[in-house]
Amino acid sequence: MVTVRQVIGVALCTVVIAGGHVQAQSYPDKPVRLVVPYAPGGSTDIIARHIAEPLSKVLGQPVVVDNKAGAGGLVGTAEVARAPADGYTLVVGSVSTMVVIPATHPKPRYSVENFAPITNIAAMPNVLVVSPKVPANDLRELIALLKANPDKYSYASSGKGGINHMLGESFQAGAGVKIQHVPYKGSGAALNDVIGGQVQIMFDQLPSSKPHVDSGKLNLLGVIAPKRLAAYPNVMTMEEAGMKGFDDQAWYGILAPAKTPPAVLARLSDAMKQVIAMPEVRARIEHAGAIPIGNTPAQFSTQIKSEIEKTRKLVKERSISFED
Numbered sequence: 065m066v067t068v069r070q071v072i073g074v075a076l077c078t079v080v081i082a083g084g085h086v087q088a089q090s091y092p093d094k095p096v097r098l099v100v101p102y103a104p105g106g107s108t109d110i111i112a113r114h115i116a117e118p119l120s121k122v123l124g125q126p127v128v129v130d131n132k133a134g135a136g137g138l139v140g141t142a143e144v145a146r147a148p149a150d151g152y153t154l155v156v157g158s159v160s161t162m163v164v165i166p167a168t169h170p171k172p173r174y175s176v177e178n179f180a181p182i183t184n185i186a187a188m189p190n191v192l193v194v195s196p197k198v199p200a201n202d203l204r205e206l207i208a209l210l211k212a213n214p215d216k217y218s219y220a221s222s223g224k225g226g227i228n229h230m231l232g233e234s235f236q237a238g239a240g241v242k243i244q245h246v247p248y249k250g251s252g253a254a255l256n257d258v259i260g261g262q263v264q265i266m267f268d269q270l271p272s273s274k275p276h277v278d279s280g281k282l283n284l285l286g287v288i289a290p291k292r293l294a295a296y297p298n299v300m301t302m303e304e305a306g307m308k309g310f311d312d313q314a315w316y317g318i319l320a321p322a323k324t325p326p327a328v329l330a331r332l333s334d335a336m337k338q339v340i341a342m343p344e345v346r347a348r349i350e351h352a353g354a355i356p357i358g359n360t361p362a363q364f365s366t367q368i369k370s371e372i373e374k375t376r377k378l379v380k381e382r383s384i385s386f387e388d
Contacts, residue, residue, distance in 0.1 A: 065277045072246040090200055091151055091328050095126040098318075099155045101140025103133040106251050107269040107352075111186055111316040112156045114348045122335045133250070136223035137161040138173060145174035149321040151328035154182075157319045159312075160227040161343065162368050168225050168384070176372065177210055179319040180329055181364040182334045186354040187271045188314040189293060190231055190301075192286035193277060202303045203286040210241035219246035219265035220254035227314060228254070231267035231288060233382050269314045270353035284346065295353070306319030315357070317364055335362055 132140030
């Protein structure tokens, strides 16, 4: 016998499923805000603007890039974590905001559980660049120079606890050298001082350093990626210099607030799959020095959690403190 409770349960399920279909069909019916938690001009901003316009065309609504910089990406990312879970506020997450901050910051103001991963847009080779004033022609020469002069040289980063800082810590651990960390409030200011010679070294993402390397304002000595870059075939990887396993690439992905309806997440995932498959979008991403990815929400979620554990291990081994 079918009870009244069972009838009501079936009816409720039908309403929920039907509501999900309606929501998927109607979403979006207004502009979508894509938060970049950094100032304009950096690698995250570059990738966001490459996909915003084509995503607008696929969704049929404007996708507006909104730069909300502050605290190494924490401010803008935390804002999205608190935003309504309706699919109209998204964030471009990076290793710094979705891995390093949750794994290391004493008061992160959000965790990965506050987000629903949609897709990893692209991976980005990290690079080691130096001021032309540094007397080293390649990575092995630089390591020898640093070993002979512990703590004499310094490296700039976009801020304490960011990806550039953590790459510097990984480099010191792998190469067995000691260099001073000089944190800045953003990659732009850090790069400017390396170009000017006030600081000698920087671990950076390729797109932001590439113009300065090509113009001769910076020297590219090392690649933090699984293989050498086609554009710079003579520059060795970290592994080639003896640092096994040091091939971490930056990445940039789209995430929504947690509890965003599954139908909306599915719509966004499908839309991003279409965008990343577009030849013109892939060409733009590759021209920026990145590698198009476009993985599934489940794959992206697994990747983030794995990298958080790896970062926590590095922090413990290096006894890194993030207290002010």
